[in-house]
Amino acid sequence: MSLFGSLSVGTSGLRVSQYGLNVVAHNLANVETEGYVRQQTVLDTAGVQKIGGNAISSFQVGLGVDPQTVRQVRDFFLDKAYRNEIGRESYYDSQSAAVDEIEQLFGELQGVAFQSTMSDLWVSMQELAKDPDNRVTQATFIESGVSFLERATDIYKELNSYQHDLNHKIKDQINRVNEIGDQIHDLNIKISNYEADGRENANDLRDERNNLLDELSSIVKTDYMELENGMVTVSVEDTVFVNENQCFKMDYMTVAEYRDVHGISDPLDEGADLLMAVWPHLGGADVFDWSSVPSATANSDIGGLKGAIQARGDRIGKYTDIPIEPIRENFATDQEYNDAVAEYNKDAEEYNLTTEASIVRRTQSQFDQLVHGIVTMINDTLCPNKDVDTSGKQAATVTMADGTVRNVPKGVKVQIFDAENAPIGQDKDATAGTEVFKRKTVDRYEAKQDITVTFEDGTSITLNDVQLYNWEDENDNYSLYTIGETEVNPALLSNKSKLPIMTPDNTGDFDIKMVQELMKKWQEPFATLSPNTLTQNSYMNYYTQFTGAIATKGDEYKTLADNQRAMVESISDKRTGLHGVSSDEELTNLIKFQHAYNASARYINVIDQMLEHVIERLG
Numbered sequence: 001m002s003l004f005g006s007l008s009v010g011t012s013g014l015r016v017s018q019y020g021l022n023v024v025a026h027n028l029a030n031v032e033t034e035g036y037v038r039q040q041t042v043l044d045t046a047g048v049q050k051i052g053g054n055a056i057s058s059f060q061v062g063l064g065v066d067p068q069t070v071r072q073v074r075d076f077f078l079d080k081a082y083r084n085e086i087g088r089e090s091y092y093d094s095q096s097a098a099v100d101e102i103e104q105l106f107g108e109l110q111g112v113a114f115q116s117t118m119s120d121l122w123v124s125m126q127e128l129a130k131d132p133d134n135r136v137t138q139a140t141f142i143e144s145g146v147s148f149l150e151r152a153t154d155i156y157k158e159l160n161s162y163q164h165d166l167n168h169k170i171k172d173q174i175n176r177v178n179e180i181g182d183q184i185h186d187l188n189i190k191i192s193n194y195e196a197d198g199r200e201n202a203n204d205l206r207d208e209r210n211n212l213l214d215e216l217s218s219i220v221k222t223d224y225m226e227l228e229n230g231m232v233t234v235s236v237e238d239t240v241f242v243n244e245n246q247c248f249k250m251d252y253m254t255v256a257e258y259r260d261v262h263g264i265s266d267p268l269d270e271g272a273d274l275l276m277a278v279w280p281h282l283g284g285a286d287v288f289d290w291s292s293v294p295s296a297t298a299n300s301d302i303g304g305l306k307g308a309i310q311a312r313g314d315r316i317g318k319y320t321d322i323p324i325e326p327i328r329e330n331f332a333t334d335q336e337y338n339d340a341v342a343e344y345n346k347d348a349e350e351y352n353l354t355t356e357a358s359i360v361r362r363t364q365s366q367f368d369q370l371v372h373g374i375v376t377m378i379n380d381t382l383c384p385n386k387d388v389d390t391s392g393k394q395a396a397t398v399t400m401a402d403g404t405v406r407n408v409p410k411g412v413k414v415q416i417f418d419a420e421n422a423p424i425g426q427d428k429d430a431t432a433g434t435e436v437f438k439r440k441t442v443d444r445y446e447a448k449q450d451i452t453v454t455f456e457d458g459t460s461i462t463l464n465d466v467q468l469y470n471w472e473d474e475n476d477n478y479s480l481y482t483i484g485e486t487e488v489n490p491a492l493l494s495n496k497s498k499l500p501i502m503t504p505d506n507t508g509d510f511d512i513k514m515v516q517e518l519m520k521k522w523q524e525p526f527a528t529l530s531p532n533t534l535t536q537n538s539y540m541n542y543y544t545q546f547t548g549a550i551a552t553k554g555d556e557y558k559t560l561a562d563n564q565r566a567m568v569e570s571i572s573d574k575r576t577g578l579h580g581v582s583s584d585e586e587l588t589n590l591i592k593f594q595h596a597y598n599a600s601a602r603y604i605n606v607i608d609q610m611l612e613h614v615i616e617r618l619g
Contacts (some may be wrong), residue, residue: 007607012065013600016043019067020593027581028590035211037579039203072203072598073579079210082571083217087302089564090218091294094307096561098162098359099554105158106547107542117151120144121374122540125519132501132510139496145378145436146488150372155216156483159364165273166312166360173219174277177236180216181247184209186233188244190416195230202230202350220287221302237287237306239279250287251280258284271315277305293357313354313361318482319369320474321355323347323531330411340411348531356530359553366529368483368544369475373526374539375437375481381518383435383444384422385415385469394455398468401449408471414453417445417467423511425498430506433467434498438489441478443457444472542603 020041030036043065106114124144127137187209194202209232216222216234223235227244234242241248256272259265261284264270277287294301294310301307326340355361395410408414417433425431434442445467454460473479492498503511525536529545537545 007604010600010604010607013603014597016041016067016602017593017597021590021597024590024593026310028583028587031581031583035207035214036581037074037203037207037210038581040071040073041067042069042071043067055106070203071201073204074210075575075578078571078575078578079213082575083214083222084299084302085564085568086214086218087221087304087569088296089561089568090304091301091307092557092561092564094304095311096307096554096557098166098311099557101162101551102159102359102363102550103554105155105162106550108364109217112156114151115540115547117148118374118540118543121148122522125515125522127514128501129512129519132512135496138419138499138501142436142488142492142499146493148374149371149437149486149488152367152483152542156364156367157373159360159367160316162310163271163274163316164307165359167273169308170275170277170305170312171252173308174250177216177219177305178247178249179214180219181242181249184216184232184234184242185213185247187212188242193231219303219305221300221306237289239282239287248279248281251278252276253278253284257287266315270318271313274312274314275330276314278307290353293353309358310357312442313358313364315361316479317355317358317361317364317366317368318480319365319372320480321351321361322369323351323364325531330393336393344531351531359550362530363550366549370539370542371483371486372481374540375486376516377521377526379435379437379444379481381403381514381521382423383433384418386418386421388414388416388453388461388463389532394457396453396455399452399454400446400468401451410456412471412473415469415471416463417469419467420504422504423500423514424502424506425500426502427495427497430502431498432500432504434500435489436492436499437481437486439478439481439488440485445469447451462616 010308010425023039027038045065101472121144124137124141128141131137137339187205187479191202191205191209194205213222213224213234216236220236221238222233222241223238229244231244232242233240233244236250239248243252252275252402253261255274255276258276258278259272279287288306288309289300292298292300294306323344326337326344328337331337331340355365393410396408396414398406398408398414400406419432422432425434433445438444448463448465448467450464451466452460452462470479472481478485488566501511501515503509523538525538525541527542528534528536529542529549533545535545
């Protein structure tokens with residue numbers, strides 16, 4: 001063996017052992033560092049030296065050992081699985097949190113359950129039927145209406161407020177996504193520069209970048225790929241987010257701004273100030289694809305940001321969001337009925353895609369439908385209308401006394417106040433048509449006047465001295481008996497004797513039939529919960545079904561979130577077991593490299609003694 005080869009074996013042993021000790025020390029120093037991946041020293045032969053040969057082979061001696069690299073102990077597939085599953089966990093956590101908030105609103109807001117308020121209104125109706133002449137029972141009925149509407153309004157406002165609270169969460173998450181994108185881009189440059197010579201890996205920087213990818217994956221659906229230069233390109237929701245050159249940042253804009261940019265009209269403009277996640281570099285395109293309901297099958301139920309936006313919805317829900325199945329007898333021809341059914345099916349699909357998919361918007365719409373049903377039932381009983389047209393089978397125009405023309409679309413009934421059958425109040429003027437629940441800006445009836453109704457088939461009818469009912473127009477929020485636009489009639493609050501419970505014949509008798517009709521209608525079915533259910537419910541049963549559906553959805557989301565959490569923990573444990581630092585294992589490596597260092601030192605001492613002996617003999 002040559003002198004050079006002998007010394008090389010020893011010195012390389014010292015060098016590699018010291019290198020290994022440094023790596024072990026670095027691992028031990030980061031035992032408690034979150035996201036740190038343990039590192040291993042990979043060794044390779046340092047080469048050989050040719051010292052001769054013969055006709056068959058050459059004679060070579062090894063030159064020792066060299067550290068090939070310091071690698072991270074990672075599993076690409078575990079990383080992929082972890083990031084996918086933590087994104088799904090965050091999605092269902094957002095949904096579950098929204099249901100928890102809703103359940104709290106209906107159960108314990110101000111310490112009173114809404115069902116109790118409904119029960120109080122029902123009891124006040126019963127007491128009014130038993131003793132309509134009693135001023136106390138009359139006042140109790142009105143005050144129960146006040147409590148009912150106030151309670152409903154409080155809940156509805158809280159739901160709306162929660163929607164806007166989610167705006168802050170959405171804004172924070174979008175800002176955090178952009179921060180992560182900038183940091184990944186900066187780390188890409190640092191890692192690429194550090195590893196440019198191919199001699200060392202930037203493992204600590206890679207740990208930092210991987211931690212950011214973990215966090216990003218919990219917020220949005222993320223795909224990534226590492227390039228040969230060490231950089232990572234990242235896509236968010238199938239759109240390039242970080243490439244070699246820059247980070248394409250996400251942004252937010254209000255629903256109103258989004259509609260303006262994309263030319264979308266909305267006459268009600270509900271939820272205009274709710275925030276959406278968009279890509280500025282793509283002309284304000286929506287970050288998320290809402291063309292289908294997110295699901296595990298399509299791998300689209302991923303990311304806390306998407307979960308929050310979906311749970312919130314893109315508008316404030318109203319009863320008009322729930323399509324009503326058409327009834328054959330309301331249409332003049334089979335073709336018109338079939339067209340209406342086709343339109344209903346289209347609306348039902350839209351409902352399932354938007355309203356049903358959003359737990360907050362769905363709750364708002366179904367709750368508003370309940371309140372609207374109770375309000376209009378009481379109003380229509382105390383202030384009855386009669387139809388002028390044929391149940392809305394034809395479009396029509398109404399010409400008022402002053403020449404004003406109002407267009408009535410097909411499906412809307414032209415109605416007038418039924419003065420002959422309407423009960424009257426006990427006040428001195430025997431007032432009729434005083435509704436309990438009033439729209440804040442639209443009166444129930446136009447002033448008494450002559451009107452002419454012209455139908456689309458050319459026929460017309462003139463009515464003298466009548467009060468036209470101002471119908472509810474789904475494109476005019478102020479015309480709707482919806483929560484937020486309805487109040488207890490101020491005229492009734494200031495003079496409770498105007499409550500119309502007397503017969504219209506001025507005999508001084510109470511209209512018992514009317515009160516009994518009120519109770520009867522309370523117990524009759526009035527609506528289905530959604531287009532996806534067939535059962536027509538009474539008001540109390542509707543509320544039971546309504547809250548039961550919320551609880552069922554909450555259990556579903558909670559179960560999914562818990563299952564995902566267990567899966568994430570399982571994968572995390574496997575990752576930790578693979579790349580986590582074990583103190584015992586590192587101490588074993590420490591002893592190994594210490595012994596190797598000592599052995600190399602003793603080997604050099606032996607070579608030194610041999611050289612000394614040879615030199616002395618030669619001298």
